[in-house]
Amino acid sequence: MILLTHQPIDVPAVMAHVQTGSAGAVDIFIGTVRNQTQQKRVVRLEYEAYEPMALKKMQELVDEVRRRWPVEQVAIVHRVGVLDIGEAAVVIAVSTPHRAEAFEACRWLIDTLKEVVPIWKKEVFEDGEVWVAAHA
Amino acid sequence: MILLTHQPIDVPAVMAHVQTGSAGAVDIFIGTVRNQTQQKRVVRLEYEAYEPMALKKMQELVDEVRRRWPVEQVAIVHRVGVLDIGEAAVVIAVSTPHRAEAFEACRWLIDTLKEVVPIWKKEVFEDGEVWVAAHA
Amino acid sequence: MAHPLTIALFGITRDIVGASSLTLSIEKSTDVDSLLDQLRAQYPRLTELNSLLVAVNSEYAEGNQLLKKGDEIALIPPVSGG
Amino acid sequence: MAHPLTIALFGITRDIVGASSLTLSIEKSTDVDSLLDQLRAQYPRLTELNSLLVAVNSEYAEGNQLLKKGDEIALIPPVSGG
Numbered sequence: 006m007i008l009l010t011h012q013p014i015d016v017p018a019v020m021a022h023v024q025t026g027s028a029g030a031v032d033i034f035i036g037t038v039r040n041q042t043q044q045k046r047v048v049r050l051e052y053e054a055y056e057p058m059a060l061k062k063m064q065e066l067v068d069e070v071r072r073r074w075p076v077e078q079v080a081i082v083h084r085v086g087v088l089d090i091g092e093a094a095v096v097i098a099v100s101t102p103h104r105a106e107a108f109e110a111c112r113w114l115i116d117t118l119k120e121v122v123p124i125w126k127k128e129v130f131e132d133g134e135v136w137v138a139a140h141a
Numbered sequence: 142m143i144l145l146t147h148q149p150i151d152v153p154a155v156m157a158h159v160q161t162g163s164a165g166a167v168d169i170f171i172g173t174v175r176n177q178t179q180q181k182r183v184v185r186l187e188y189e190a191y192e193p194m195a196l197k198k199m200q201e202l203v204d205e206v207r208r209r210w211p212v213e214q215v216a217i218v219h220r221v222g223v224l225d226i227g228e229a230a231v232v233i234a235v236s237t238p239h240r241a242e243a244f245e246a247c248r249w250l251i252d253t254l255k256e257v258v259p260i261w262k263k264e265v266f267e268d269g270e271v272w273v274a275a276h277a
Numbered sequence: 278m279a280h281p282l283t284i285a286l287f288g289i290t291r292d293i294v295g296a297s298s299l300t301l302s303i304e305k306s307t308d309v310d311s312l313l314d315q316l317r318a319q320y321p322r323l324t325e326l327n328s329l330l331v332a333v334n335s336e337y338a339e340g341n342q343l344l345k346k347g348d349e350i351a352l353i354p355p356v357s358g359g
Numbered sequence: 360m361a362h363p364l365t366i367a368l369f370g371i372t373r374d375i376v377g378a379s380s381l382t383l384s385i386e387k388s389t390d391v392d393s394l395l396d397q398l399r400a401q402y403p404r405l406t407e408l409n410s411l412l413v414a415v416n417s418e419y420a421e422g423n424q425l426l427k428k429g430d431e432i433a434l435i436p437p438v439s440g441g
Contacts, residue, residue, distance in 0.1 A: 017153050024173060026226045031171040032247075034240065036441045040162040052440070055369050055433050058417035059440075083440060090162045095441050104170065104251060104359075111168075112244050115441055123414065123433070124440030125370030136371040137439035139408055172359045188358070191287050191351050194335035195358075219358060231359050240441075251359055259332065259351070260358025261288030272289040273357035275326055 006080035007063045009054055014082050014093045023078040028100035032107035034115050036095040038088050048129045050088045055123040059083070062122045066114055074110040075101055081114065083124060094126075142216035143199045145190055150218050150229045159214040164236035168243035170251050172231040174224045184265045186224045191259040195219070198258045202250055210246040211237055217250065219260060230262075279304055282312075282344060285351040290329070293322045303344060309333070310340035316352070327355045361386055364394075364426060367433040372411070375404045385426065391415070392422035398434070409437045 006022045016035065023031055038050045063081050070076055077100040084094050097114045101107040126137045142158045152171065159167055174186045199217050206212055213236040220230050233250045237243040262273045279302045286294050303312065309331045317323045330353040331338045337353070344350065361384045368376050385394065391413045399405045412435040413420050419435070426432065 016156060020152060020171075024171075024227060026176040029173060029175040031169075031173060033167075033169040033171070034243070035156070035160075035167040035169070036240065037160060037165060037167060037236075039165040039238065053369055054440070055367065055414070055417075055435070058414055058433065061417045091160060100173075102175065104172065107170070108244060108248050115240060119438070119441040121419075121438070122440050123369065123435050123438055125436070126439040127370070136374070136436070138437040139371040139439075189287055190358070191285065191332070191335075191353070194332055194351065197335045255356070255359040257337075257356070258358050259287065259353050259356055261354070262357040262359075263288070272292070272354070274355040275289040275357075 006082065007060060007067060008082040009056055009059060009085055010082060011084075011086045014084055014096050016093060016096055019080045019082055019096045019098050022080045023098040023100040025077050025100060027102065028077040029102050030104035030107040031098060031100045032104075032111040033096065033098040034111050035093050036115070038090050038092050038094060040090045042128060045130050047090065048131055049090070050094065051127040051129065052083070052085045052088065052094060053125050053127075054083070054085050056085075058123050063118070066117055066122070069117075070099070070110050070114055073113070074099075074106045076106075076110055077101060079110070079114070081118065083118075083122075085124070142218065143196060143203060144218040145192055145195060145221055146218060147220075147222045150220055150232050152229060152232055155216045155218055155232045155234050158216045159234040159236040161213050161236060163238065164213040165238050166240035166243040167234060167236045168240075168247040169232065169234040170247050171229050172251070174226050174228050174230060176226045178264060181266050183226065184267055185226070186230065187263040187265065188219070188221045188224065188230060189261050189263075190219065190221050192221075194259050199254070202253055202258070205253075206235070206246050206250055209249070210235075210242045212242075212246055213237060215246070215250070217254065219254075219258075221260070280346050282348070282350060284316075285349075287351065288354050288357075289326065290323065290352045290354050293320050307344050308340065309338045309342050309344065312344060312350075313340075329354055362428050364430070364432060366398075367431075369433065370436050370439075371408065372405065372434045372436050375402050389426050390422065391420045391424050391426065394426060394432075395422075411436055
């Protein structure tokens with residue numbers, strides 16, 4: 006399951022997707038919108054994606070995670086558009102036979118997604134806005 | 142949230158419990174009943190707990206995880222009784238400001254739970270049953 | 278002066294003893310290790326376990342801890358939650 | 360022989376250019392680095408970014424990759440998904 010969505014992410018559906026009879030462990034990471042960053046109050050976030058390339062890179066991550074770990078099922082869902090505080094921006098779920106692999110694979114997926122998938126986050130404050138990570 | 146339950150674990154409720162506006166990351170581990178172990182087909186699992194001590198130890202884990210990591214919210218829910226294939230035996234959820242801490246804290250909780258919390262799992266096969274880890 | 282001590286049993290220890298608790302008469306100065314020796318003599322299959330601990334009042338006890346009247350005692354075979 | 364090249368813009372590069380895409384006329388033998396030089400000359404604020412990559416047909420391109428007619432080109436400022 007690889008998805009970019011303009012709607013709120015249906016987390017239970019993502020979880021259901023990865024649960025199988027042969028998996029003993031599921032790890033799920035949810036990245037949510039924080040109400041502050043570096044002491045500044047965040048009003049909302051806006052995400053945009055270069056959608057065809059983002060989906061291609063997400064598929065590459067899924068292919069690679071399957072090569073590295075004995076993954077049963079994997080799901081990567083990223084939200085785009087305007088998000089309010091507390092909403093999920095990204096949900097990654099991995100099921101594996103045993104737990105160490107689930108944690109490692111899930112962590113690798115979110116770390117690598119943040120490095121290579123062309124998605125951009127704009128933090129909107131009460132007095133301005135900034136594209137995250139654009140400047141030093 | 143610390144709970145031993147004879148009913149199926151309400152995973153969305155556990156997730157909702159740990160999501161807060163100040164947390165940017167949530168990691169959730171779900172341990173589920175596998176349909177096989179060491180090439181033998183598992184029919185069902187039975188869990189039993191020394192309940193007052195198990196709850197006390199789970200509370201100690203929560204206290205310790207809060208000392209070690211900047212945890213916003215934490216939930217540990219363990220099922221007891223008879224479980225079918227695919228059902229969740231344990232759900233651990235942790236929210237933190239940033240993702241590294243969520244993964245580390247969640248992993249520490251499940252690893253330590255498996256070492257110290259007095260809960261026992263019996264695997265029931267088509268031709269017998271065994272208390273897990275009892276014998277070398 | 279002996280006093281009765283009730284021991285809660287779980288998992289494989291419950292199967293070995295064939296009951297969910299048992300009551301022993303112990304001497305006043307009995308410690309955890311002596312209790313375990315007494316139980317292993319009575320139920321030799323307990324010696325086959327990977328480990329066998331004793332919980333006193335919901336806390337793992339050291340071998341030299343003395344058992345007092347009114348203590349809540351449980352045998353803890355290898356745990357396997359999760 | 361020059362040919363037109365349309366470049367998709369996202370995030371801060373869209374804000375700097377003030378449009379979600381731009382079309383340049385480039386020489387046949389232009390590579391990725393030359394394209395970036397040309398864009399930085401035209402939009403100096405692009406030089407302030409932590410990094411600026413070019414995607415060709417949804418794949419990160421090396422600096423010496425030649426740009427062909429019909430290639431789908433995008434500027435990729437520092438990503439910040441998750």
